[in-house]
Amino acid sequence: MTAVRRSGGLAVGLAVLLTAGPPDRLTAQDTSAIDRGVRIGIVYRPGVRPGLVVLPGGGAGLDSVRAILARDLDFSDRFELITLPGGDSIRITAAPPAPALPARGAPATTRAAGSEKRAGSGPASLNYPLYQALGADFAVAIGAAGDSTVVTVHDVAAGGVRRELRARVPPPKDPGFRMAVHRLSDKILEATLGVAGIAATRVLFVMEGKVYMIDQDGAERKLVSSSDRQAMSPAWAPDGRRFAYMEFSAGHGQLFAQDLATGRRTPVVTTGSALDFTPAFSPDGRTLAFSRATEEGTDLYTVNIKDNCCLQRLTVGRFSDNLSPTYSPDGHRIAFVSTRSGLPQVYLMAADGTDQQLFAPFDYGVTGSSNAPDWSPDGQSVAFHRDVGGTLQIFVLDARTRAVRQLTSLGRNEDPTWAPDSRHMAFVSDRSGYRQLWIIDLETGRIRPLLQQSGARLPAWSPRLPEATASTP
Amino acid sequence: MKRAHLLVLAGLTAAVAGARCGGSAPPQQVTPQTNDDSAAAERARVADSIARAEAEARAREEEERLRRQREADAMAAAGNTTEAMRTLLGTMIHFEYDQANIRSDDAGVLDQKVAILQANPDTRIRISGHCDERGSDEYNLALGNRRATSAKQYLVSHGIDAGRIETVSYGEERPLAPGHDDNAWAQNRRGEFEIIAGGEALRQP
Numbered sequence: 264m265t266a267v268r269r270s271g272g273l274a275v276g277l278a279v280l281l282t283a284g285p286p287d288r289l290t291a292q293d294t295s296a297i298d299r300g301v302r303i304g305i306v307y308r309p310g311v312r313p314g315l316v317v318l319p320g321g322g323a324g325l326d327s328v329r330a331i332l333a334r335d336l337d338f339s340d341r342f343e344l345i346t347l348p349g350g351d352s353i354r355i356t357a358a359p360p361a362p363a364l365p366a367r368g369a370p371a372t373t374r375a376a377g378s379e380k381r382a383g384s385g386p387a388s389l390n391y392p393l394y395q396a397l398g399a400d401f402a403v404a405i406g407a408a409g410d411s412t413v414v415t416v417h418d419v420a421a422g423g424v425r426r427e428l429r430a431r432v433p434p435p436k437d438p439g440f441r442m443a444v445h446r447l448s449d450k451i452l453e454a455t456l457g458v459a460g461i462a463a464t465r466v467l468f469v470m471e472g473k474v475y476m477i478d479q480d481g482a483e484r485k486l487v488s489s490s491d492r493q494a495m496s497p498a499w500a501p502d503g504r505r506f507a508y509m510e511f512s513a514g515h516g517q518l519f520a521q522d523l524a525t526g527r528r529t530p531v532v533t534t535g536s537a538l539d540f541t542p543a544f545s546p547d548g549r550t551l552a553f554s555r556a557t558e559e560g561t562d563l564y565t566v567n568i569k570d571n572c573c574l575q576r577l578t579v580g581r582f583s584d585n586l587s588p589t590y591s592p593d594g595h596r597i598a599f600v601s602t603r604s605g606l607p608q609v610y611l612m613a614a615d616g617t618d619q620q621l622f623a624p625f626d627y628g629v630t631g632s633s634n635a636p637d638w639s640p641d642g643q644s645v646a647f648h649r650d651v652g653g654t655l656q657i658f659v660l661d662a663r664t665r666a667v668r669q670l671t672s673l674g675r676n677e678d679p680t681w682a683p684d685s686r687h688m689a690f691v692s693d694r695s696g697y698r699q700l701w702i703i704d705l706e707t708g709r710i711r712p713l714l715q716q717s718g719a720r721l722p723a724w725s726p727r728l729p730e731a732t733a734s735t736p
Numbered sequence: 737m738k739r740a741h742l743l744v745l746a747g748l749t750a751a752v753a754g755a756r757c758g759g760s761a762p763p764q765q766v767t768p769q770t771n772d773d774s775a776a777a778e779r780a781r782v783a784d785s786i787a788r789a790e791a792e793a794r795a796r797e798e799e800e801r802l803r804r805q806r807e808a809d810a811m812a813a814a815g816n817t818t819e820a821m822r823t824l825l826g827t828m829i830h831f832e833y834d835q836a837n838i839r840s841d842d843a844g845v846l847d848q849k850v851a852i853l854q855a856n857p858d859t860r861i862r863i864s865g866h867c868d869e870r871g872s873d874e875y876n877l878a879l880g881n882r883r884a885t886s887a888k889q890y891l892v893s894h895g896i897d898a899g900r901i902e903t904v905s906y907g908e909e910r911p912l913a914p915g916h917d918d919n920a921w922a923q924n925r926r927g928e929f930e931i932i933a934g935g936e937a938l939r940q941p
Contacts, residue, residue: 265902472909514862648872677873
């Protein structure tokens, strides 16, 4: 059943629901599953994003929650967000059809939650035909029950509650508030489309020589690098709890790994006596690949970041430069930049340095420099930027077919970094007149600024963040 | 000098006291009168010695002043040389866009550095490579490294021990000119030279 739902998250989905299924399967499933016999229906129209409306009301103190949720859902670029004309006036709560609340096979807790909700924050039922007429496929109601925030996800087409989500959201002044709401947003995405969202993620970047972190919705910018020295190239560890970066010391470049919760930073072993830069974690978090510039040129190395030992050299490009490593998500391969044929281009090798080959094809003498590759979390693409007529544009390489397509054309666009959903990407662009951080959705082509401040660069999008890090101030 | 004045004062006081007590003086007043001539002689002698001491002191002062002047002149001359050598050693070189080879007009600048480094074998330098903002931020670290290395290779190939030269790259992270035009970019694509040891007193080649 889950599998069917998930495939429904693609363009066309068939929601097949069987009441005759074993009760334990239903309990393992979503608690408020629609339960009214066999239903076969097309939930999503091909090529059209499902409509979603975030309902007003729900009680005092929830306005911030609603605003953040609505923005997250909008920024997911997976819905057509419907604005209600005249706000509250259109909400007709006394719906003619009986609410499709769980009856059979549902656990007792759900029933209790349902009745509590009815008592606490208004009826759980909607005038579904009305919202359907407005183009909504989903309606999201926000309420409170006790010290929990309750989000009711209505399936408008099916005329029932799809899911009821509960979360403890700290008060808005609490440093964990926004991230708690972002998590709720991701749960709504999971409940509606069966896909994992990117609301609870952050982006590291460099500004004026310091490393900053910002929520994906552009809020909560804060300084995370702890020294006065010039820093560059932040890179997330796959657990989302640490990051590595490079710092200029007297005449050298040293790599550090820093814990985000404690701020404690550890120098990466063997680095600091040369110019070491562009760190990248392997997907298992055990290895850190990086570039080392010496008088022989720049070459790629790895160290065991877990035990802080064991330097290994991956490239031996005498008098050529090899830099900017990025691991494939399975950890078996590394894409990197090399000047072995002249201008920097994107190459590929096995993670142990063998089998080096060209990755992104180019025309010798015609194609400009290509730099800053970033392998997408789904493994399918490698984004990089390439010099086109004296300015930089972002390209996407298909890792399987090795076809390259240009993604941007307006202004100078560089340093792409994939979001965990492999469809959003943060990058640096001067399209607005000065260099700042932007986010593009590759599916819809929609572009929004992440940070409207000049000078931000070298962004690194986090993986989906674990609870502990996210709630830490 | 002070002591000489005090002596004169003491002598004068003694003489005045003797004269004032003239008429109704007790018998013992005779003694000052008999000493009158010798007191005058003593005064003259003291005055002479004062003049002599003063002249000597003046001469010594003048000598000291001249010596100091000579020393200062010598130091200034040496300082000028050191300063001049430092300036020559610190002269920057520049590069073409995305290139690390030494331009022909910069070869003379590097030749001067070779001569100075040869005349001052204890001097060690650090070369830093820099880039303009047009290239990729991270690639520019590698490019800056190639620029610094290329300048070092030039010096080494002209006879300077490689161990005396460190290299470093700052990519585009430390621009010299703040602008965003050809002029600023040309200034920022550079190699900088910094003395890291043995730069206190530099000899002219």
